[in-house]
Amino acid sequence: MDSIKKNIRCPQCRTLTEWQENPFRPFCSERCRLIDLGSWASGDYAIVGASVPQDDENTEI
Numbered sequence: 001m002d003s004i005k006k007n008i009r010c011p012q013c014r015t016l017t018e019w020q021e022n023p024f025r026p027f028c029s030e031r032c033r034l035i036d037l038g039s040w041a042s043g044d045y046a047i048v049g050a051s052v053p054q055d056d057e058n059t060e061i
């Protein structure tokens with residue numbers, strides 16, 4: 001039976017968050033996940049929170 005909702009604690013900010021339906025697990029949010037990523041990637045990764053506007057001149061449909 002694994003229909004029980006499991007709560008986990010975000011390793012980043014220690015907020016209790018649900019394991020189920022959480023795409024960012026084991027973190028509570030994308031932000032915490034990115035913070036953790038950044039902590040070992042030493043800032044090489046760009047934060048991909050918002051889509052950056054790009055040159056759409058040659059966009060294919």
Ligand SMILES: [Zn+2]
Nearest residue numbers: 010013028032
């Ligand atoms: Zn968190």
